[in-house]
Amino acid sequence: MTKICSFFPEFKSVIKLIIPNSKAEYFLLFLFIILYYPLGIYLSLNTDIIDEKYVFDLYFSFDNAVNMYYGVRGQETHPLSYTFYLPIRAIYLTLDYFSYNSKIFTLFVTFLCSALISYSNLFVFKYLKNIIKLNVKYCYSITLFYAFFSGNIILSFTPDSFTFTLFLLSMNAYIASYLITKNKILSYGYYLVSGVLIGGQTITNLSKVLIPVLFEKKLVKKNLSYFLKKISLLSLIFLIILILIPYKFNLYSFIANNVVRQRVFKVKDFSIFDSFISYFFGGNMLLPSLKIDNSPWKWITHQGIYLNFYNSTYQYIFVFSVLGLILWSINKNIKNKLLWILLLSWGIDIFLLIVFKLSLNESFIYGGHFIFVIPLIIGWLFYKLKNSFQKILNYILILYILILIFNNGCRIYQFIQLAEYICPNP
Secondary structure, X not given: OHHHHOHHHHHHHHHHXXXXXXXXXXXXXXXXXXXXXXXXXXXXHHEOOOOOOOOOOOEOOOOHHHHHHHOOOOOOOOOOHHHHOHHHHHXXXXXXXXXXXXXXXXXXXXXXXXXXXXXXXXXXXHHHHHHOOOOHHHHHHHHHHHHOOXXXXXXXXXXXXXXXXXXXXXXXXXXXXXXXXXXXXOOHHHHHHHHHHHXXXXXXXXXXXXXXXXXXXXXXXXOHHHHHHHHHHHHHHHHHHHHHOOOOOOHHHHHHHHHHHHHHOOOOOOOHXXXXXXXXOOOOOOOOOEEEEEOOOOOOOOEEEEEOOOOOHXXXXXXXXXXXXXXXXXXXXOOOHHHHHHHHHHHHHHHHHHHOOOOHHHHHHHHHHOOOHHHHHHHHHHHHOOHHHHHHHHHHHHHHHHHHHHHHHHHHHHHHHHXXXXXXXX
């Protein structure tokens, strides 16, 4: 109990870590909100793509209507999402009771999404500046590179669990890594709160909360009894959470449902390579072209917006060059425990979606579980390079940013056109 209660004095120091603590950080936060929110405003007022009721999978298999108006309920993969969405649903019911225009609620929700993604960008900047301790100009370059990722742009107006998860996972990565660099051991209370928030959103992300345990000071000194004790207590805490929540987690149903998803989304001429390059990894940076198509689910009769595979050489060059930088960084930092925290976290998603082949066709939407890792790994590459090579890599990043702005700008314009076509605001 003492260990758990130790979280409360730790709470103040955690708050100090996550809030902006300089004019530059406040500037970045508001800059990103100004960058993202106008898109959410336009889509909210001119289309119903975000808030169409009783409709599923209008774009990329996101379930906006369920999250906004009802909350995710009765799903093994999202055990506490219904509870987390209650405050948002309460705002909707209040506005609806007083007969306010429903678009007011949509504007509120899209602002919340923009703020969460903007804060995720800020956590990346903080990590680069306070943990890797890069030159601030390189921190700006890497953060801007990340800010124009297509995954961030889409999530900035998408009220889905992935938006909240991206915020929480990037925050957790920053806090845990920062405290480990200070040779501090995270309290049981911290793991408890993080486990409830992150694992409650998506159960498979619960394991990511435990990864920092492997790299804490006592474990690094090979204190096996400490490791076993902490893992046992943490497992007991999370088991109690799962037992006490209103919805009991059903492991058999979880596996069975995902087997069904694998069969539904299995199409001809669709490979792991296509999924990884065009959707899972590449698509979350550089958005492919879009199309209107039928949902793979037979019970969904309406059409939605879906992704094509890459059809341009520059897109493949971009994706493979970024992948090359990531592999180079891993090679340079192979003994870096902070890098391994990021890699193990990302490895869970790669295993589930690529190796286990869950939801290959919709693997783009899972970017909210890992895309923040990409700029941080590149940041560690900067850390290992000499000044002259850092400058060259910075110029490459600037080129990447221009490519992202051009490509994703064109794709978002296409997205707006398709949204106005299939879901016009009457």
